[in-house]
Every structure is written in C-alpha cells, then in structure tokens.
Amino acid sequence: MRTESRIYLGVGSFFLLILIVYFLWSKESTGSVLLLASAGLGILPGLYMGWWSRRMRPRLEDVEVVEPLDISGVVGTFPENTIFPFTLGIGAWLTGLAFVFGVWFAVIGMGFVLGAAVAATVESKRASLAEPANRPAPGGDGRLRDR
Amino acid sequence: MTSLLSTEKTGSQVEESHPPGGFYRWITSVDHKVIGKNYMYTALTFMFIAGAMALLIRTQLFNPNGHVVGQQTYNELFTIHGSMMLYLFAGPFAFGGFANYIVPLQIGAPDMAFPRLNNLSYWLFLTGGSTMLLGFFTASGAAAFGWVAYAPLSSNPYSPGPGPDLWIVSIALVGFSGIFTGVNLVTTIFYLRAPGLTMFRMPLFTWSMLVTGILILVAFPVLTAALVMLYADRHFGAHFFSVQGGGVPVMWQNLFWFFGHPEVYILALPFFGIISEVVPVFARKPIFGYRGMVFATLAIAGLSTGVWAHHMFTTGTVLLPFFSALSLLIAVPTGIKVFTWIATIWGGQIRFGVPMLFAMGFIPAFVMGGITGVMLASPPIDFYTHDTYFVVAHFHQVLIATTIFAGFAGIYYWYPKITGRMLSERIGRWNFWITYLGFWVTFMPQYLLGLRGMPRRIAVYSATDGFTFLNRVSTVGAYVMAIGMALFLVNVVRSWRRPVAAEDNPWDGATLEWATSSPPPTHNFHSLPPIRSARPVWDANHPEHSDAAPVIAGGDESAH
Amino acid sequence: MTRMARAARAASVVAAGLVLASCKIPSFGAYHGNTVQGNSTYHLWQGFFIASVFVGGITFLLLGFALVRFRRRGDAIPKQVHGNTKLEVFYTVVPVLIVAVLFVFTVRVENKVDAVSNHPNLRVDVTAFQWGWKFYYPDYKVTTITQGVGAYPTLELPVGETATFRLVSNDVVHGFYLPQFDFSRYALPGVTNYFDFTPQRTASFTGRCSQLCGLYHAEMLFSVHVVTPAQFARWISNHQESQVTK
Ligand code: HEM
Ligand SMILES: [Cu+2]
Ligand SMILES: [Cu+2]
Numbered sequence: 033m034r035t036e037s038r039i040y041l042g043v044g045s046f047f048l049l050i051l052i053v054y055f056l057w058s059k060e061s062t063g064s065v066l067l068l069a070s071a072g073l074g075i076l077p078g079l080y081m082g083w084w085s086r087r088m089r090p091r092l093e094d095v096e097v098v099e100p101l102d103i104s105g106v107v108g109t110f111p112e113n114t115i116f117p118f119t120l121g122i123g124a125w126l127t128g129l130a131f132v133f134g135v136w137f138a139v140i141g142m143g144f145v146l147g148a149a150v151a152a153t154v155e156s157k158r159a160s161l162a163e164p165a166n167r168p169a170p171g172g173d174g175r176l177r178d179r
Numbered sequence: 180m181t182s183l184l185s186t187e188k189t190g191s192q193v194e195e196s197h198p199p200g201g202f203y204r205w206i207t208s209v210d211h212k213v214i215g216k217n218y219m220y221t222a223l224t225f226m227f228i229a230g231a232m233a234l235l236i237r238t239q240l241f242n243p244n245g246h247v248v249g250q251q252t253y254n255e256l257f258t259i260h261g262s263m264m265l266y267l268f269a270g271p272f273a274f275g276g277f278a279n280y281i282v283p284l285q286i287g288a289p290d291m292a293f294p295r296l297n298n299l300s301y302w303l304f305l306t307g308g309s310t311m312l313l314g315f316f317t318a319s320g321a322a323a324f325g326w327v328a329y330a331p332l333s334s335n336p337y338s339p340g341p342g343p344d345l346w347i348v349s350i351a352l353v354g355f356s357g358i359f360t361g362v363n364l365v366t367t368i369f370y371l372r373a374p375g376l377t378m379f380r381m382p383l384f385t386w387s388m389l390v391t392g393i394l395i396l397v398a399f400p401v402l403t404a405a406l407v408m409l410y411a412d413r414h415f416g417a418h419f420f421s422v423q424g425g426g427v428p429v430m431w432q433n434l435f436w437f438f439g440h441p442e443v444y445i446l447a448l449p450f451f452g453i454i455s456e457v458v459p460v461f462a463r464k465p466i467f468g469y470r471g472m473v474f475a476t477l478a479i480a481g482l483s484t485g486v487w488a489h490h491m492f493t494t495g496t497v498l499l500p501f502f503s504a505l506s507l508l509i510a511v512p513t514g515i516k517v518f519t520w521i522a523t524i525w526g527g528q529i530r531f532g533v534p535m536l537f538a539m540g541f542i543p544a545f546v547m548g549g550i551t552g553v554m555l556a557s558p559p560i561d562f563y564t565h566d567t568y569f570v571v572a573h574f575h576q577v578l579i580a581t582t583i584f585a586g587f588a589g590i591y592y593w594y595p596k597i598t599g600r601m602l603s604e605r606i607g608r609w610n611f612w613i614t615y616l617g618f619w620v621t622f623m624p625q626y627l628l629g630l631r632g633m634p635r636r637i638a639v640y641s642a643t644d645g646f647t648f649l650n651r652v653s654t655v656g657a658y659v660m661a662i663g664m665a666l667f668l669v670n671v672v673r674s675w676r677r678p679v680a681a682e683d684n685p686w687d688g689a690t691l692e693w694a695t696s697s698p699p700p701t702h703n704f705h706s707l708p709p710i711r712s713a714r715p716v717w718d719a720n721h722p723e724h725s726d727a728a729p730v731i732a733g734g735d736e737s738a739h
Numbered sequence: 740m741t742r743m744a745r746a747a748r749a750a751s752v753v754a755a756g757l758v759l760a761s762c763k764i765p766s767f768g769a770y771h772g773n774t775v776q777g778n779s780t781y782h783l784w785q786g787f788f789i790a791s792v793f794v795g796g797i798t799f800l801l802l803g804f805a806l807v808r809f810r811r812r813g814d815a816i817p818k819q820v821h822g823n824t825k826l827e828v829f830y831t832v833v834p835v836l837i838v839a840v841l842f843v844f845t846v847r848v849e850n851k852v853d854a855v856s857n858h859p860n861l862r863v864d865v866t867a868f869q870w871g872w873k874f875y876y877p878d879y880k881v882t883t884i885t886q887g888v889g890a891y892p893t894l895e896l897p898v899g900e901t902a903t904f905r906l907v908s909n910d911v912v913h914g915f916y917l918p919q920f921d922f923s924r925y926a927l928p929g930v931t932n933y934f935d936f937t938p939q940r941t942a943s944f945t946g947r948c949s950q951l952c953g954l955y956h957a958e959m960l961f962s963v964h965v966v967t968p969a970q971f972a973r974w975i976s977n978h979q980e981s982q983v984t985k
Binding site: 639 | 768770779784787788791794795798799802806809810812814817818819821822823827830834835838842846848849852853869914916918919921922923927928929930932934945947948949950951952953954955958
C-alpha cells in the first residue's frame with residue numbers, strides 16, 4: 033500500500049509543481065484550475081492510502097516472500113452473468129440520444145436506468161448473502177481480512 | 180522449484196441455477212476475458228471502418244481538384260476518421276481490450292475489481308461508438324469540424340444539425356466508458372494482485388496500464404466537462420465559447436488539449452507496455468533497467484499534463500517557453516524507453532517471431548515520429564509547420580507505430596493465449612512487411628508536403644501547387660498498407676477455419692498470464708506459481724537462470 | 740561531471756558553428772523563409788534537422804547492429820542482464836543536455852520571430868472570415884478583399900521594409916499561413932495578434948488558411964507579392980484611385 037500511495041503522491045506533487053510554476057509565470061486561469069484539480073486528484077488519494085498503509089499490516093501482495101499457504105483460498109465474490117449492466121447501458125444510451133432527438137428518448141432511457149439500478153442492487157445483495165465468506169461465521173479467509 | 184504450487188481455485192462464483200447459453204450468455208457475462216474480447220472485436224471493427232474512410236480521403240487527394248467526394252463530405256470523412264481512430268479504436272482497443280484481458284491475468288487476479296461496471300463500460304462504448312456513425316444517416320450529415328471540434332466552428336451558428344450533437348453524445352458516452360475502465364484498472368492493480376506480486380514485480384504492461392488508468396482519470400473528466408459546455412452553447416445559449424456572448428473561444432482549446440495531450444499518452448503508454456513485454460521474451464532476456472522504465476512511465480504521466488498548449492503555439496495566447504521546455508523534456512523519458520528496448524535485445528538471442536517483427540518495426544517508426552515531435556515542440560518551427568501535412572505525418576507515425584505496429588505485436592503475441600490457437604507465421608510476416616512498406620511510403624512524402632506548404636484538412640489543391648506527385652505517392656502507399664492490413668483478416672479467418680492448437684506458453688513467456696491454460700478457465704487460474712520476482716513463470720521454467728532472490732524467512736513490505 | 744560540462748560546451752559550440760555556416764547547409768525540404776524573421780526559423784530548422792539526423796542515426800545504427808549481431812544463434816540462454824545504472828544514467832543525462840541546447844536556440848529564435856517593432860514602415864490589418872481575407876493598409880486606406888471563390892485578394896509587401904500585422908477573425912478560427920515566410924498564426928475571434936514581417940527578396944506565392952474553418956476552408960487562398968518599394972508605391976496609388984472612384 034505504501035508504494036501505491038507514493039505513486040499518487042509523486043504524480044500529484046509533480047502536478048502541483050507544474051501548477052506553481054505555470055500560475056506564477058502565466059497567470060492564465062483555465063490551465064491553472066485544471067492543474068490544481070489534477071494535483072488534488074493525485075494528492076488526495078495518495079494521502080488516504082498513505083494514512084491507511086501506516087495503520088494496517090502489509091497486505092500479502094506487498095510482501096516479498098509469501099508462504100504457499102497464503103496463496104490458497106478464496107479471493108472474492110464474482111458474479112458470473114448479469115443482464116443489468118446491459119440494461120443500464122442501453123438506458124444510458126437512450127438518455128444520451130435524448131440530447132439529439134428529443135426528451136421522449138430520455139423517458140424510456142431513464143426507465144431502463146432506474147429499473148436496472150434497483151434490480152442490480154437487489155441481485156447483488158442476494159448474491160453476497162449466498163456467499164459463505166460473507167456469513168458472520170468465524171474463519172473466512174486470510175486475504176479478505178488483510179485488506 | 181520447477182513445479183507449480185497447487186492452490187485452490189482463486190475465485191468463487193455466485194451460484195447460478197441455470198447457466199445461460201449463447202447470445203444471452205455473451206450479453207450478460209461479466210468475465211473480463213469475454214468483455215476484453217468484445218472490446219477488441221469492436222475496436223478493430225471501428226478501425227477497419229475508419230481505415231476505409233482513410234482510403235477514400237487518400238483517393239480524393241490522388242488528383243488535384245479531386246472529385247471523388249464533395250467538400251462537405253470530405254470534411255465529414257476526416258472528422259469521423261480521426262474521431263473513430265482516436266476515441267473508438269486506439270484507446271478502447273488498448274485499455275478496454277488488451278488491458279481488460281491481460282492485466283488480471285498478469286497480476287494473478289480472477290477478474291477485474293468491478294466486473295459489472297466493466298460490462299457497463301463495454302455497452303457504453305458500443306452504443307456510444309455506433310452513435311458517432313449515425314451522423315452519416317442524418318440529412319445534414321455527420322460532424323465536420325475535425326476531431327478537435329474547435330469552437331466556435333463547432334457551435335450552433337456554424338455547425339447546426341444533429342450530426343454534431345451525435346458526435347458530442349457519442350464521445351460523452353465513450354468518455355464515461357473510459358472513466359469507468361480507468362477506475363476499474365487502477366483499483367484492480369492496487370487491490371487484486373496475487374500474494375507476493377509487489378508493485379515492483381508487476382509486469383511493465385501492467386505498470387503502463389496503471390499509469391494509463393491514472394491519466395484517464397485526469398483527462399477524461401475535462402473532456403466531458405468541455406463537451407457539456409459545448410452542448411450548452413449549442414442549445415441553451417450558454418456562450419462559453421462565443422465572443423458575442425462574452426465567452427472565450429480559445430478556452431475550448433485549453434480545455435480540449437488539457438484532455439488531448441494526456442490522451443495522446445493514454446493511447447501510447449499501453450502500447451509501450453506491449454513492446455516491453457514482447458522484446459524481453461523474444462530476446463530471451465529480462466528488460467534492461469526495470470525501475471528506470473517504471474520511472475520513465477511515471478515521468479511521462481507527470482509531464483503530459485504540462486504540455487497541452489504545444490498544440491496552441493500559433494494562437495499567440497500561450498506561454499511559449501514554458502510549454503516548449505516541458506514538451507522538449509517529455510522526449511527524455513520517451514527516449515529512455517527506446518534505449519531500454521535496444522539495451523534489452525543487446526546480447527540476447529533474438530527470435531524473430533511475428534510479434535517481435537512488429538515490435539522491431541515499431542521502434543524506427545516511433546523514433547521517426549518522436550523526432551519530428553521534438554521539432555514541433557520548438558515554437559518557431561511549429562509556426563512554420565502547424566496545421567500542415569508535416570503535423571499529419573508526425574502524429575500518424577507515432578500513432579500507427581504504437582496502435583498498429585505495437586498493437587499487432589500484442590495481437591500476435593497474445594492471440595494464442597486468448598483463443599488457444601496459433602496465427603500463421605508466414606501470413607503474419609507478409610502482414611508485417613507489406614503494412615510496413617506502405618506505412619513509410621504513405622507518410623514520408625507528407626513531411627515534405629507540409630514543408631512545401633500544404634495545409635491539412637483540405638479537400639482540394641490546385642495543379643499548380645506542386646503537391647500532385649507527393650500526394651500520389653502517399654495515396655499509393657495507403658493502398659499498400661490496406662493490403663497488408665487485409666492479410667491480418669486472412670490470418671484470423673485461417674486460424675478460425677483450420678485451427679492450430681496453441682500451447683499454454685508458446686513463446687516461453689515470463690509473466691503470469693503464461694502460467695494458465697490457453698485460453699484460461701473462467702476464473703483464470705487453477706494454481707499460481709510462487710512469485711519471487713518480476714518473472715515468476717521464467718523462474719519456474721528456468722530455475723538455473725532464475726531472477727528470484729534467495730528466500731529469506733519473514734517477509735515484510737518490500738524495501739524501496 | 741566536468742567532462743559532461745565540457746561535452747555540453749563543445750556541443751553548443753558545434754551547434755552555433757552550424758547555425759553560422761548554415762547558408763551552405765542544405766534546406767532539408769524547407770523554404771528559406773523570405774523574411775528576416777522566417778529566415779531565422781529556417782536556420783533553426785536546419786539545426787534541429789542536423790541534431791535529429793545525429794540522434795536518430797545513432798539510434799538506428801545501434802538498433803540495426805543489435806538486430807544483426809544478436810539474432811538467434813542457438814538454444815543457449817543468454818546472460819540475464821538486469822540493467823546497468825551507469826549506462827541508464829548516461830542515456831538519461833545525454834538527452835536532457837541535447838534538449839537543453841535545443842531549448843536555448845529555440846528561445847533565441849522565438850524572441851526574434853515574435854518581436855514587434857515600435858516603428859514599423861508599414862501596417863497591415865488582416866481580417867479573416869468564412870471564407871476569405873481582408874487586407875487593410877491603414878496608412879493608405881487601401882483594402883483588398885476576397886470577392887468569391889477564385890477571386891483571391893492580394894497582399895502586397897515592399898521588400899526590405901518591416902510591416903506590422905494586426906490579425907483578427909470575424910467568425911471562427913482561421914490560420915493565416917504564409918509558407919514561404921515559414922510562418923503561420925491563428926486568426927482567433929476575440930483575440931488580436933500582432934507580428935512583423937521584413938521581406939528579404941521580391942517574390943510571389945500563395946498564402947493559405949491553415950486551420951479548418953468550415954466548408955470552403957481549402958479554397959481560402961490569397962496571393963502574396965513582395966515587390967520593390969517603388970512598385971509598392973505605385974500599387975498603393977492605383978488602389979487608392981480605384982477605391983476613390985468606386
Ligand atoms: C517525443 C514526444 C512527442 C513530442 C515532443 C510531440 C510534440 C507534438 C507537438 C508539438 C504537436 C503539435 C503540432 C501542431 O499541431 O502544430 C503534436 C501533435 C500531435 N501529436 Fe505529438 N509529440 C510527441 C509524441 C506523440 C505521441 C507518442 C503521440 C501519440 C501516440 C502523439 C500524437 C500527436 C497527435 C495526435 C497530434 C496532432 C493533434 C492535432 O490533430 O492537431 N505525439 N505533437
Ligand atoms: Cu501534444
Ligand atoms: Cu480555413
């Protein structure tokens with residue numbers, strides 16, 4: 033986690049450096065605002081990850097030498113098939129087309145989007161309850177706890 | 180050491196009572212491999228469509244005062260050609276196709292971090308991308324203001340009609356799809372790596388995709404915002420970019436290029452990553468200076484947001500020395516990469532498989548485009564060559580070197596993994612050499628055309644301009660390239676009709692994707708080799724030449 | 740490090756020498772830049788081109804040599820070299836020095852090309868519009884303007900005299916492009932651009948619009964005539980008469 037944090041901080045600080053030089057030299061506002069936003073986009077997650085990296089055990093993927101035992105076990109839950117991203121995508125597309133062909137496209141589109149959002153939430157809730165790792169029983173697996 | 184450690188399956192799946200089949204399965208699958216393949220097919224289809232437009236454009240320019248298409252159609256053609264190649268092919272092919280398929284395999288993950296979001300990305304890409312083509316079916320035609328859509332030409336008084344709106348909506352949808360993919364990539368690489376795969380053991384392709392993901396998150400939201408403003412100008416009278424309403428037209432250029440230059444590297448970095456995979460494997464050596472390569476990639480990311488206005492030197496509104504200095508500097512990490520690849524093959528045992536041919540063809544082509552890029556980074560030279568065929572040649576050389584040559588290196592390299600079949604080496608060689616020949620014949624004359632004063636984006640020139648001969652050479656080159664590219668399709672069809680089964684690791688690859696079967700099972704790995712270096716599969720297959728550090732008891736966060 | 744510094748000095752001396760001697764150096768496809776300003780751009784181009792041949796040549800030679808010398812000769816696994824810090828530092832520092840030198844020359848030429856005289860001999864106001872140009876000589880109240888496709892306006896300039904241009908656009912972005920002057924500049928709505936030309940030789944050529952500006956962008960041409968001061972005076976008085984009679 034420490035390396036990840038440093039990458040963000042490094043890139044963010046570099047944007048900050050460019051921002052300072054650019055702003056002082058050019059006083060141009062559009063670019064300065066965009067650079068400021070970019071710097072924030074790097075520095076904020078960097079600080080967050082750095083904060084966490086000091087408060088947790090190194091994750092297995094940050095450890096140079098791992099034992100065979102560590103490699104085994106379930107990594108996480110992954111749905112196999114679901115129709116809702118497709119529905120959502122079509123809804124978003126129709127909504128987009130509304131900007132060209134008129135509002136009535138958005139009515140249908142938003143219908144798809146909302147339906148898909150609700151259905152996907154229900155689906156994933158049911159799925160995660162079905163997963164043994166997410167039941168309150170002790171044990172589970174090492175990797176999930178390490179995160 | 181040679182045997183792979185056996186582990187349990189590393190991904191579990193939600194119980195499905197009735198596993199769906201056929202079309203429904205294709206639509207609903209959230210497997211990163213299915214989505215990655217969909218991205219590749221779709222992006223390559225867009226590439227061939229846009230390539231056909233390019234041939235039409237070149238045909239028009241074969242003769243002075245060409246009459247193949249009218250001027251309006253010509254403007255639509257190059258606009259949609261460029262937009263498709265950049266927004267719908269180069270980017271999605273790399274970060275939607277290759278990255279989606281390969282990154283989880285390279286880091287030993289069972290899938291992307293957000294599989295359903297991943298699927299949504301694809302549908303936004305497909306629908307958004309097709310939307311761009313719809314413009315041709317409207318009465319007033321498709322967008323005709325270039326892929327950069329400079330305001331105020333792109334605003335309502337000068338470009339009315341649904342074509343431009345379809346272009347805006349298309350790119351907005353594709354932009355969202357890109358943002359989702361960026362989030363997915365960064366999260367996957369940060370959180371789903373296999374145990375022992377520290378950041379500084381990641382394959383360089385994965386590193387490239389991580390940095391690309393970060394750049395997407397910086398750049399694409401700016402584009403989306405600019406598009407929203409443009410739409411508001413067009414339909415709600417917002418006057419962001421119109422002088423009459425108190426707006427600032429040049430702000431569009433600032434916003435657009437703040438996206439646009441990082442975008443250029445979003446398109447290039449993944450392909451650099453592919454080269455960094457192919458070159459060591461075919462030279463049978465590790466990459467030379469792994470860390471230097473990582474830092475060069477990060478440096479490019481950092482610098483690439485500070486150079487946007489080198490596309491605006493001739494506006495007379497930008498700080499020339501600042502942007503010139505940073506643009507010249509960005510050539511340094513780019514140069515480091517080139518020298519690293521050369522140093523990697525130095526002292527190796529180079530096998531010239533088709534992936535390596537494409538990779539080696541990539542280097543001179545890219546260096547040529549990079550060198551002219553350095554020239555353009557000098558404002559006085561840019562004043563002379565800006566918006567001429569010199570620039571057209573520059574960016575086609577870098578873009579074709581990356582997306583086509585490095586891209587095809589990647590296709591030929593991973594095709595066995597993805598399909599479980601080999602492509603023909605013989606057809607592959609013809610595919611390379613003919614395309615490569617056509618490439619140089621097409622673009623070298625364009626430099627000269629630019630220097631002799633031919634502006635870009637012109638539908639006609641006059642017989643007295645002295646442009647005719649060079650244009651003809653260029654057009655002939657384009658047709659040669661097209662023949663070369665068609666051979667790729669021949670190769671694919673052949674492998675489909677008469678399959679030749681691929682082994683799991685046909686090239687003696689070194690990274691984790693070669694540790695699983697070809698094609699990989701649903702959740703990628705039944706077992707992972709121990710990861711003790713950046714080349715776990717190499718370590719397992721060549722223990723006597725292994726990179727792995729001797730095992731010391733008690734691991735800690737890697738020292739760096 | 741001192742060796743580096745010396746190498747850098749040597750490189751810049753060589754580069755400067757090349758610039759001085761550049762009259763005998765080939766043009767590498769470029770126009771000579773028929774103005775004082777454009778001519779310095781031309782010399783900069785020559786310098787960049789030579790530097791490029793040098794850097795590109797070395798790269799291609801190294802690559803070509805490696806491809807031939809290290810092609811597969813057997814099944815032995817080559818030595819697994821992971822890097823060499825000295826070499827890596829070398830191929831980082833040398834490019835930095837090269838671009839630093841290029842930057843110095845760039846800034847010099849840039850200042851020359853961008854300089855605007857306080858006392859020009861002539862002023863020309865250029866207005867770009869869809870799809871044509873208007874050239875207005877405020878000192879003489881003379882105008883030439885595009886009259887339709889094929890009826891291109893003339894930009895007449897006296898040789899050896901410095902003209903200050905004022906460039907604006909009425910509608911969209913255009914590019915005021917004079918290939919033989921090695922120069923172009925955007926005509927941007929809402930922005931006024933100033934720049935100078937000091938033509939060196941009499942000549943005639945076609946000027947163009949370089950930035951896509953809509954349907955007839957390809958036909959937004961104008962004629963440039965660089966003439967002697969006497970011819971220029973005659974041209975001006977002819978136009979003043981014809982405009983008065985109108
Ligand atoms: C050595 C690094 C590079 C430098 C210094 C450089 C520099 C430049 C400059 C100064 C321009 C503006 C030219 C003009 O419009 O007058 C430009 C244009 C362009 N470059 Fe590069 N470039 C480099 C690498 C790349 C790469 C790697 C790509 C993409 C893979 C790329 C793609 C483009 C594109 C698409 C344009 C044209 C944009 C348009 O339509 O106006 N460049 N480059
Ligand atoms: Cu750029
Ligand atoms: Cu124009």
